[in-house]
Amino acid sequence: MYKIESKNVNLHYGTFHALKGINMSIEKNTVTALIGPSGCGKSTFLRLFNRMNDLIDGVKIEGECLIDGKDIYSKSIKIDELRKRVGMVFQKPNPFPKTIFENVAYGLRVNGITHKNFIEERVEICLKQAALWDEVKDKLKKSAMALSGGQQQRLCIARALAIEPSVLLMDEPASALDPISTAKIEELIYQLKELYTIIIVTHNMQQAGRVSDSTAFFYLGELVEFDSTKKIFTNPSEVRTQNYITGRFG
Amino acid sequence: MQIKAAFDDAAFINLIKPLHLSVIKKIINKTIEGLLMLSSTITTLTVLLIVLFLFKEGLSVFKESPLEGENVIVLSNQNKITHLSSIDIKKIFDQETTNWKLIGGANDSILLFTINDLSNYFSEEELGPNFEFLPQKMDSLIEANPGMIAIFSKKYLDKNHKSKIASIDNISPKSFLLGKEWFPTASPAVQLGVLPLILGTLYVSIVAILIALPIGLATAIYIAEVANPRIRAIYKPVIELLAGIPSVVYGFFGLIVIVPLIQKIFDLPVGETGLAGAIILAIMALPTIITVTEDALRNTPRSMKEASLALGATQWQTIYKVVIPYSASGISAAAILGIGRAIGETMAVLMVTGNAAVMPHSLLEPLRTIPATIAAELGEAPANGIHYKALFGLGCILFIITMFINIWVEAISKKRIKH
Numbered sequence: 001m002y003k004i005e006s007k008n009v010n011l012h013y014g015t016f017h018a019l020k021g022i023n024m025s026i027e028k029n030t031v032t033a034l035i036g037p038s039g040c041g042k043s044t045f046l047r048l049f050n051r052m053n054d055l056i057d058g059v060k061i062e063g064e065c066l067i068d069g070k071d072i073y074s075k076s077i078k079i080d081e082l083r084k085r086v087g088m089v090f091q092k093p094n095p096f097p098k099t100i101f102e103n104v105a106y107g108l109r110v111n112g113i114t115h116k117n118f119i120e121e122r123v124e125i126c127l128k129q130a131a132l133w134d135e136v137k138d139k140l141k142k143s144a145m146a147l148s149g150g151q152q153q154r155l156c157i158a159r160a161l162a163i164e165p166s167v168l169l170m171d172e173p174a175s176a177l178d179p180i181s182t183a184k185i186e187e188l189i190y191q192l193k194e195l196y197t198i199i200i201v202t203h204n205m206q207q208a209g210r211v212s213d214s215t216a217f218f219y220l221g222e223l224v225e226f227d228s229t230k231k232i233f234t235n236p237s238e239v240r241t242q243n244y245i246t247g248r249f250g
Numbered sequence: 251m252q253i254k255a256a257f258d259d260a261a262f263i264n265l266i267k268p269l270h271l272s273v274i275k276k277i278i279n280k281t282i283e284g285l286l287m288l289s290s291t292i293t294t295l296t297v298l299l300i301v302l303f304l305f306k307e308g309l310s311v312f313k314e315s316p317l318e319g320e321n322v323i324v325l326s327n328q329n330k331i332t333h334l335s336s337i338d339i340k341k342i343f344d345q346e347t348t349n350w351k352l353i354g355g356a357n358d359s360i361l362l363f364t365i366n367d368l369s370n371y372f373s374e375e376e377l378g379p380n381f382e383f384l385p386q387k388m389d390s391l392i393e394a395n396p397g398m399i400a401i402f403s404k405k406y407l408d409k410n411h412k413s414k415i416a417s418i419d420n421i422s423p424k425s426f427l428l429g430k431e432w433f434p435t436a437s438p439a440v441q442l443g444v445l446p447l448i449l450g451t452l453y454v455s456i457v458a459i460l461i462a463l464p465i466g467l468a469t470a471i472y473i474a475e476v477a478n479p480r481i482r483a484i485y486k487p488v489i490e491l492l493a494g495i496p497s498v499v500y501g502f503f504g505l506i507v508i509v510p511l512i513q514k515i516f517d518l519p520v521g522e523t524g525l526a527g528a529i530i531l532a533i534m535a536l537p538t539i540i541t542v543t544e545d546a547l548r549n550t551p552r553s554m555k556e557a558s559l560a561l562g563a564t565q566w567q568t569i570y571k572v573v574i575p576y577s578a579s580g581i582s583a584a585a586i587l588g589i590g591r592a593i594g595e596t597m598a599v600l601m602v603t604g605n606a607a608v609m610p611h612s613l614l615e616p617l618r619t620i621p622a623t624i625a626a627e628l629g630e631a632p633a634n635g636i637h638y639k640a641l642f643g644l645g646c647i648l649f650i651i652t653m654f655i656n657i658w659v660e661a662i663s664k665k666r667i668k669h
């Protein structure tokens with residue numbers, strides 16, 4: 001069984017047809033990169049899986065989105081339960097104006113967890129997983145806003161990991177970061193793959209090549225090609241894919 | 251040669267033109283800058299002058315004697331008492347205090363004497379056809395009676411009087427602030443204790459804000475976070491309209507609807523109570539509180555809310571864990587503005603609180619606020635008289651209260667931002 005599947009998904013923002021009949025199946029514990037020119041629908045597609053698009057007025061979604069074989073848009077699904085299983089890291093680091101500790105603990109607290117030792121343990125584990133522990137272990141009670149952009153983004157990753165989701169959605173997580181922070185995050189993604197199924201949106205072809213197992217190329221709301229990253233970058237079946245990854249348009 | 255001259259000319263013109271323009275621009279900029287500075291300076295100075303004037307007038311009440319008109323209080327030299335406070339005088343003439351020992355004198359009962367009692371002691375012949383013997387007669391009468399206290403106009407005082415003039419304490423800041431009696435036109439001595447008015451103001455405002463803040467916060471949250479755009483489009487303008495209703499209209503509404511309702515519900519002799527004032531003030535403060543709070547809530551970045559929701563928080567968890575803390579300073583600002591409106595509000599409160607200047611014991615009794623007192627009494631207080639100055643003193647107190655609240659809430663909101 002596939003971890004994540006979309007079956008003939010169409011999405012409209014009002015009258016604008018943003019996703020056109022998308023079919024995609026993603027294996028467990030893999031990294032899938034979504035690439036394509038700006039406005040082609042990568043973020044929209046990503047946000048399908050934690051139902052973030054529901055927040056926008058006038059969105060209409062057709063087709064089926066499955067996680068572990070279950071339709072996440074069916075009436076029996078509770079959205080907040082779904083979002084606990086599907087974590088998300090946003091393009092711009094968006095820590096809460098709270099302490100570093102409270103940022104990571106947030107997901108646990110809203111889950112009703114109050115056990116102090118357990119929370120402390122989780123915070124430490126997640127900060128270590130996000131390769132941030134050494135930098136912040138002495139200032140957990142300091143405001144998260146005082147961290148650098150790259151540290152903030154790793155904090156957001158730690159925050160997403162705290163509730164142990166099984167899927168991690170990352171929307172251009174390194175686009176605002178310097179090369180060193182970017183390398184750290186890529187390294188992190190590589191390690192997290194063992195525990196999570198990851199979908200990552202990126203504009204950086206090298207990055208997609210380095211971190212992902214499969215790559216999906218979107219163009220104007222269509223899924224043009226979806227295959228193993230190796231195949232997409234060495235021998236794509238579609239001319240449009242070829243043109244895009246070689247930088248001929250986009 | 252000619253060509254060179256023409257060239258020089260052109261160069262000269264080229265040089266002069268931008269110079270010219272930039273000078274004009276500079277002058278315009280300087281003028282605008284000057285005007286802006288002037289207007290802000292004038293505004294600041296005006297505010298300072300108003301405050302200065304308020305305090306100058308208000309503080310001058312402490313230089314006044316509470317004794318009415320040109321009167322003097324005269325005692326026998328055998329009486330140990332030499333000076334009296336306004337509350338002593340009131341109690342003596344109200345016959346509450348009937349023995350000198352109660353105010354530190356000898357054990358001797360107090361005998362009141364005013365000019366009206368003259369005929370009890372003297373016949374018309376004794377006083378002479380033109381009352382020319384009156385001062386001297388009164389003087390010896392008072393001197394002979396150690397228990398007697400007499401009050402009369404200075405002009406009846408004998409030039410060589412043997413009896414002593416009691417010195418009357420000026421209004422002291424302590425008796426002004428802590429005095430429990432407000433009878434600014436009482437005779438023979440005015441009573442200027444503003445404590446009932448201060449407490450009345452605080453009670454009504456605090457209860458008003460306790461009513462208005464939760465309702466306002468709930469409404470603002472509903473409008474900003476829950477309601478769909480169509481409902482928001484109806485509610486917002488309606489609430490903003492509330493802010494534009496003149497306060498007399500609120501007072502009128504309170505008088506006709508709320509006052510009878512309170513009277514009925516609590517089975518009171520009168521419905522004009524502190525509670526009626528608090529409810530009206532709460533309604534009046536609501537639009538401000540809602541609008542300011544809603545703006546603050548809406549200022550929460552979308553990314554913060556998305557971050558919370560993406561972690562599996564429910565909408566309500568997101569509201570109270572992210573949105574409200576994020577807008578804490580805005581909500582505090584809303585509370586300040588609401589309290590400010592409540593404390594300074596005059597007309598509506600004047601109409602529904604019953605205006606009894608007594609120490610408020612419960613909100614179900616009539617009471618009176620500082621602004622209502624100033625508004626009701628300033629018209630009848632003779633300019634520069636003691637009553638008039640006392641009202642300015644009240645203005646100072648109101649100013650200090652509002653300033654204190656401002657500083658306090660400011661400090662709270664600053665503290666919360668740091669976290």
Ligand SMILES: Nc1ncnc2c1ncn2[C@@H]1O[C@H](COP(=O)(O)OP(=O)(O)OP(=O)(O)O)[C@@H](O)[C@H]1O
Nearest residue numbers: 013016018036037038039040041042043044045056
């Ligand atoms: N809230 C919205 N309302 C209406 N249209 C939207 C909304 N969000 C996105 N769109 C449109 O949907 C299309 C896809 O947007 P999306 O954000 O998914 O693109 P993207 O591939 O992530 O682009 P980028 O690389 O610039 O982030 C765009 O044409 C965009 O204009």
Ligand SMILES: [Mg+2]
Nearest residue numbers: 042043044171
């Ligand atoms: Mg995007």
